[in-house]
Amino acid sequence: MGIIVGSIIALGAMGLTLIYGVLGIGEFSHGDKMGWGMFLAFFVVSAEGANLGFAGGRFGSLSFGWGLVVGLLVAMVGVALISVIMERLVYRRLRAAGGSFFIFAIASLGMSIMLRAAIQLIWGPSNFRYTPGIHPAIEIFNGIKVKPDQFFIVGVAVLAAVLLYWLLYRTRFGKAMRATADNPGLAEASGIDTNRIRMGTWVVGGILAALAGVMLGLQAEVRFDAGFRLLLPLFAAMILGGIGNPWGALLGGLTVGIAQEVSTQWINTGLKPGIPFVIVIVVLMLRPRGLFGQTR
Amino acid sequence: MDPLIVTLVTFDGAVNWTVGFLTTVAIFAILALALNVQWNVGILNFGVAAFFMVGAYVSAVLTLPAPEGLESYVAGWGLPVPVGWLFAAAAGAVLALLLGIPTLRLRDDFLAIATIGVAAILRSIANSVEGLVNRSRGLNGIDGFLESEFAGGGYRWVELVIALVVLAAVYWLVSRGTASPWGRTLRAIRDNEDTAKASGKNTVRFRMSAFMLGAMLMGLAGAVYAHRSGTISPLTFSDLLGTFFVWTMLIVGGSGNHRGVVLGAVVVGFFWFGTPLIQESLPDWLGSRVHQVRQLLIGLLIVVFLLWRPQGLLAERDRVSRFVTEGPPSGHEDERRVWRERLRSALHR
Numbered sequence: 001m002g003i004i005v006g007s008i009i010a011l012g013a014m015g016l017t018l019i020y021g022v023l024g025i026g027e028f029s030h031g032d033k034m035g036w037g038m039f040l041a042f043f044v045v046s047a048e049g050a051n052l053g054f055a056g057g058r059f060g061s062l063s064f065g066w067g068l069v070v071g072l073l074v075a076m077v078g079v080a081l082i083s084v085i086m087e088r089l090v091y092r093r094l095r096a097a098g099g100s101f102f103i104f105a106i107a108s109l110g111m112s113i114m115l116r117a118a119i120q121l122i123w124g125p126s127n128f129r130y131t132p133g134i135h136p137a138i139e140i141f142n143g144i145k146v147k148p149d150q151f152f153i154v155g156v157a158v159l160a161a162v163l164l165y166w167l168l169y170r171t172r173f174g175k176a177m178r179a180t181a182d183n184p185g186l187a188e189a190s191g192i193d194t195n196r197i198r199m200g201t202w203v204v205g206g207i208l209a210a211l212a213g214v215m216l217g218l219q220a221e222v223r224f225d226a227g228f229r230l231l232l233p234l235f236a237a238m239i240l241g242g243i244g245n246p247w248g249a250l251l252g253g254l255t256v257g258i259a260q261e262v263s264t265q266w267i268n269t270g271l272k273p274g275i276p277f278v279i280v281i282v283v284l285m286l287r288p289r290g291l292f293g294q295t296r
Numbered sequence: 297m298d299p300l301i302v303t304l305v306t307f308d309g310a311v312n313w314t315v316g317f318l319t320t321v322a323i324f325a326i327l328a329l330a331l332n333v334q335w336n337v338g339i340l341n342f343g344v345a346a347f348f349m350v351g352a353y354v355s356a357v358l359t360l361p362a363p364e365g366l367e368s369y370v371a372g373w374g375l376p377v378p379v380g381w382l383f384a385a386a387a388g389a390v391l392a393l394l395l396g397i398p399t400l401r402l403r404d405d406f407l408a409i410a411t412i413g414v415a416a417i418l419r420s421i422a423n424s425v426e427g428l429v430n431r432s433r434g435l436n437g438i439d440g441f442l443e444s445e446f447a448g449g450g451y452r453w454v455e456l457v458i459a460l461v462v463l464a465a466v467y468w469l470v471s472r473g474t475a476s477p478w479g480r481t482l483r484a485i486r487d488n489e490d491t492a493k494a495s496g497k498n499t500v501r502f503r504m505s506a507f508m509l510g511a512m513l514m515g516l517a518g519a520v521y522a523h524r525s526g527t528i529s530p531l532t533f534s535d536l537l538g539t540f541f542v543w544t545m546l547i548v549g550g551s552g553n554h555r556g557v558v559l560g561a562v563v564v565g566f567f568w569f570g571t572p573l574i575q576e577s578l579p580d581w582l583g584s585r586v587h588q589v590r591q592l593l594i595g596l597l598i599v600v601f602l603l604w605r606p607q608g609l610l611a612e613r614d615r616v617s618r619f620v621t622e623g624p625p626s627g628h629e630d631e632r633r634v635w636r637e638r639l640r641s642a643l644h645r
Contacts, residue, residue, distance in 0.1 A: 026405050028342070028412070090599055101405055102340055103602060106547065109342065110598030113540050117592035121585055232413030239409065270424020274417045277410070284406055285398045 004150045006257020007157035008215045012230060013237035013249040014164055015208030021244020022181040022201045025091065025104045029112035030209055030234060033079050035119055035227030037213030040078040041071030042123075042222045045130050062148050063131045064218070071130075072214050079213070080206035086111055087202045092195070112228065119224040128222040153215045160211060161250040167204065168246060177201060181244060229273075233260070236276035240283050242290030252290070255279075315452045317569055322459035323521050325561035326466050328545040330513035332557045333470055335546060337482040337506045338489075339400075343411030345538025346418050347388045347511045351518025352528050353422065354387040355380030356435045359523070368427045369435060377441040381519045388515020389508040396507050401500050407507075415538060419530040434529025438522050455524050462520050463558075466513055471554055473509070482506055536591065541568065544594050547601045550608025559609055564597070 012034055019027045045067040090111065094103050168174035179187040180197045188194045213227055220226065237256045241248020260275045283290065327344060334341050359380040362372040395414065399407040422429050429435060446454050473479050485492040485499050493499055522528050541564070549560015568590060575586045582589065601608060 026408060090603065093603060099602075102338065103606075105340055105405070105408055106543065107599055107602050109540065109543065110595045110602070113536070113595030113598070114592050115595075117588050117595060121588040121592065229416070232409075232416065235409045235412070239406075268424050270420050271417075273413070273420050277413045277417050280410055280413075281398050284402055284410070288402050288406070 002258035002261030003254060004153055004219055004257070005261060006254035007154045008212055008219060008253075009230065009233045009237050009257050010157050010250045010253025011160055011208055011212035011215060012227075012234045013241065013253045014160060014246050015205040015212065016234050017238045017241065017244055017246065017249040018164070018168075018201060018208070019205045020238065022177050023091075023198060024101065024181075025108065026101065027205070028105060028108040028231065029086075029115055030205075031227040031229070031231035032112045032115035032119075033082060033206060033209035033227070034213035034216060034230065035224060036082060036115060037075040037079045037210030038217035038222050038226065039119055039123055039213075039224075040075040040210070041068060041214045042128055042130060042217060044068075044071035044074050046128070062152060064149070068130060068214070068218070072211070075210040075214050076207045079210035080203045082115070083202040083206035083209075084199055087198060092198075116224060116228055123224065125224060130217055130222065149218055153219060156211060156215060157250065157253070160208060161246055164204070164208070164246040173197075173200060232273070232280075233257075233276040236280045236283075239280055240291055245290070248290055255291075312452065313573075315456050317565070319452075319456045319459045319524060320569065321561055321565040322456070322463045323517050323524070324542060324545060324565055325558045326463055326517040326520070327514055327542045328549065328557045328561045329463075329466055329470050329554060330510040330517065331542055331546050332510075332551060332554065333473070333513070334507055334510035335551055336474075336486060337503050338486045339503060339507050339510075340405070340408035341411050341507075341510070342408050342539060342543075343395075343414040344514060344542045345415035345533045345535055346411070347391060347514035348518040348521070348538050349415065349418055349422075349530075349533035350387045350391050351384035351515030352522035352533070353429050353435070353518075354515070355384040355519035356438045356522045356528060357429060358383055359439055360435060360437070363430075366433075367430055369429050370427070377439060377523055380523070381516060384519035384522075385512040385516040388511040388513070388518070391515075392508045392511030393504070396504050400503055400507065415533060415535055419533065422530040432530060434527060434532070435522075436527045438526050438528070440523050440526065459520060459524065462516065466516070467554060467558065470513075474554070478502075478505070536594075540594060540598075544597050546608075547598050548608060550610040553608065553610045556608050556610030563609070564594075568594070 012030060015033075016027055016030045019025055019030070045064070090107055091104065094107060099107075166174075168177060176187065176192045176197050177200065179190070179192060180194050180201075184194050187197070216226055216230065233253075233256050237249055237252035239252070240255055241250070241252030256276050256279060259279060260272050263275050264272060327348060330347075331341060331344055355377070357369050357371040358373055358375045359377055360369070360372050361374045363369050391414075395407070395410055399410045423432050425431070440451065440455065441458055442454060443451055474482075481492065481497055481502055484495070485497065485502055489499055492502075525532075545560040545564045546557055547560070548564050549558065550556025571586055571590050575583050578586065
């Protein structure tokens with residue numbers, strides 16, 4: 001169970017850590033971008049989507065079919081577009097004016113409120129599910145039951161981490177991204193179009209946010225503030241893994257997810273949201289660069 | 297017709313609404329002023345609701361009588377309201393100290409991250425720990441300050457006076473603070489932390505003191521709020537109203553300027569609490585979505601002001617001391633003015 005939640009947190013934290021690392025922006029609207037991804041996919045698989053001919057069918061024992069695959073694509077394009085628009089309209093202007101981390105953080109907070117309000121405006125405050133009904137779990141061993149969907153979620157997270165690593169460390173684009181992260185001025189002087197790199201970073205971050213959002217919707221309920229509620233675990237995973245480190249985000253996400261679920265053995269379930277916070281504080285006190293962060 | 301509209305068309309109704317509105321705005325203005333104290337030294341507090349909530353709960357449990365029947369909460373000593381206020385302020389400061397110790401020495405951004413979850417955690421503690429603060433049932437029947445003396449009526453006015461007096465005191469305190477050597481040091485730290493360090497200032501201690509002062513005032517605001525509304529529950533202290541709303545007041549009013557912040561509280565407060573008044577006269581498709589639309593606009597206000605009027609409605613005045621009558625001395629580069637000019641040229645690029 002913790003591994004599933006952890007995978008979702010990891011997916012979100014990968015996007016967050018990428019944006020933080022390359023652009024230096026603490027993206028407080030990342031949770032709500034997940035929310036948008038979740039709802040865009042919901043739009044496709046729900047009744048409105050069915051009218052367009054996207055619903056129905058299931059893959060084997062998974063709870064979804066082509067509808068959700070199309071939904072996932074729509075969500076990725078949609079959230080990437082939202083991110084690019086935000087960069088173009090807001091962040092680029094603030095950056096040109098020399099805005100500090102604080103200005104970006106407050107701007108992203110404002111946009112987080114807007115994104116969340118927009119979801120409520122369109123879909124209302126109710127909870128939804130991608131596919132109604134009960135999805136049976138399969139017993140793998142010793143009474144541990146896993147739903148087929150949950151294998152899929154973990155697989156997506158691991159695949160995303162591999163792809164992100166490949167993009168960052170094995171492609172020219174990734175090299176340019178890392179150069180921009182280290183020293184934007186120098187990167188620009190060496191002929192890198194930093195604006196294009198930033199746009200690319202937002203696109204990748206948006207895709208990751210959408211993935212995380214759809215997986216969250218698959219695992220739990222589709223709810224307007226589900227993404228926002230995950231914001232602290234995301235940041236906890238990012239800090240735990242070291243800012244800008246995709247593997248760190250994956251491991252950090254899994255750690256936070258597992259810690260949250262395991263904690264309920266000893267503490268009141270209602271206190272579960274406090275676990276990521278405790279992790280943040282402990283990591284900050286002992287290893288501010290993160291458990292898996294390297295010293296530059 | 298909406299009963300709210302009915303109350304407004306009569307003179308008494310309008311007066312009552314205005315008195316209630318001003319009391320609420322005064323409490324939010326205290327929060328915004330407190331946030332300004334922290335923001336002024338580069339502390340990004342995204343957990344205002346947490347300090348607000350701690351103050352409200354501490355004062356409530358101390359002044360309530362011992363729990364009976366189904367109620368279950370700690371303390372319940374029936375202390376006088378002003379004592380509750382004092383402890384509320386102290387509780388806010390203690391929470392700030394606990395949060396500040398691990399984060400203030402580190403990078404600027406970590407405190408912001410650490411504060412985003414605090415309110416949610418306090419809400420979940422209040423909701424799930426039995427015997428602490430009545431869980432989700434909330435605390436009811438919290439006494440108003442001097443309420444028994446005004447049992448005959450007119451207590452709304454007393455509430456307004458109480459809120460305004462506290463606001464005035466807080467305003468006086470933060471203005472004096474800003475004008476003092478302490479405040480000048482804080483501005484120096486904000487504008488250039490390294491220079492301040494080089495001048496022998498313990499910047500961590502100064503920032504901690506600003507963080508704690510702000511948190512103390514937020515706790516006080518929470519206490520005033522609790523005794524005014526009489527009822528509090530974990531739901532009262534949402535991130536939207538407790539934190540984001542206060543940030544909008546600060547950004548709209550003019551961060552760095554205390555008068556601007558109070559003005560921001562009035563403007564944003566009127567926008568928020570005033571919209572239900574026109575809800576009835578709006579077309580149906582909009583009227584039913586007023587809450588979401590105004591929430592959207594709260595976020596939009598933050599972004600729009602950052603882009604087009606970063607100094608807010610009233611800008612911070614560039615001066616070192618009131619004894620220096622000219623503008624900033626040569627060589628003093630005021631960050632905000634430079635930022636404003638650069639932004640203007642960036643927007644016209």
